[in-house]
Amino acid sequence: MSRISPLELGPPVGWPLKFRISGPDPAQVRDYAQSFASMLGNTPSAQNINFDWNEPSKVVRVEVDQDRARALGISSQALSQTINAVLSGTIVTRVRDDIYLVDVVARAASHERARLETLRSLMIETPGGRSVPLEQIAKLSYGLEPPLIWRRQRLPTITVQADTAPGVEATTVVKSLAPEIAAFKSKLPPGYDVVLGGTVEESAKAQASVVAVFPLMLFIMITILMVQLQSFQRLFLVVATGPLAVIGVAAALLLSGAPMGFVAILGVISLIGMVIRNSVILIDQIETEIAEGRHPWDAVIVATEHRLRPILLTAAAAILGMIPIAPTVFWGPMAYAVIGGLVVATLLTLVFLPALYVAWFRIEPAPAMSAASGSDLDPHATATQIVGRLKAISAAPEPALHEP
16 A cells, blocks of 8 residues: 655654554454454544554464474474575675675575475484484474564554544544544453554643643743732733633634644744733833823823834734745644734734723723813823813903902
């Protein structure tokens, strides 16, 4: 069977679907592997099902009568060497080819090696100088046995491997087969097991390496944000904007057809940092506007207007940087995750975060000012409001003076 597969960019797995059946008895393991392959063949999503070793090969069995062999003085080593010289051959000399030495092997002709009659009439020399035919001291017969036995943790193991149907991920196939695999494992006797391998196993290993350092990364990130914001409430507002990126990630991956694998997860992790950075910039600008004397309601509006262009430009720069690698096979899922998540999260951050800030701190709109009196000027009013109200006051007619 011939098989053509694209060049693997990640850890080489060979076959996307792999299931390892192991146990103490190789023959029993072979039977269980064939049963599992039949179950896997009933799934339309699995194709080209095969084994890493399973087919037995034809062998010649030589059952030596040790009593007769010892009586004739023939040792097992001498008997083995004579038989191997006929079947496999023995090196008789070496010839030189330039700087290389080539072995010259002498053995019986192919049509003689395949016949038991040739082996039965094979003459074995005894220490006394006589020769006896092999059939007098051994019984020869044909048989079948596995030419190769793979072992994992010292147990014979057969790997049932297969391709997935076009457009189907290995994870999807494994999830659909989960109930059948569990039922198959429950019927196995003690000592036998089915272990998942292939793409799913390698992806789990890669994700485990990220999960191992994720708590430390989260702790360092929260510590840095706390130093910058100096408030648990503002920290909550910033962290609350992070999940907004998942909306765009899901939409982008669905539209592009890219898988949610290890590379896409890396894109999501980096995307959360970008979204939180924009939130920190916006929160810091709001606090700066309030510190300058603006009313909190006006500070939220003015800060959002001031930071609108920088946030959009930085998001656009990141999105444009991901476009060249989006069509690639390996980095494509990460690029689509970053592009879709950043587009949606940036737009929602500029709307959701100011609204959440106002609702969290219960900020009321700035009170309207009267244009008739300067005493009604609010110290927290914006500069435009103050100037407009001062003009209205100056334009008002002065009261007439009455002489006594």
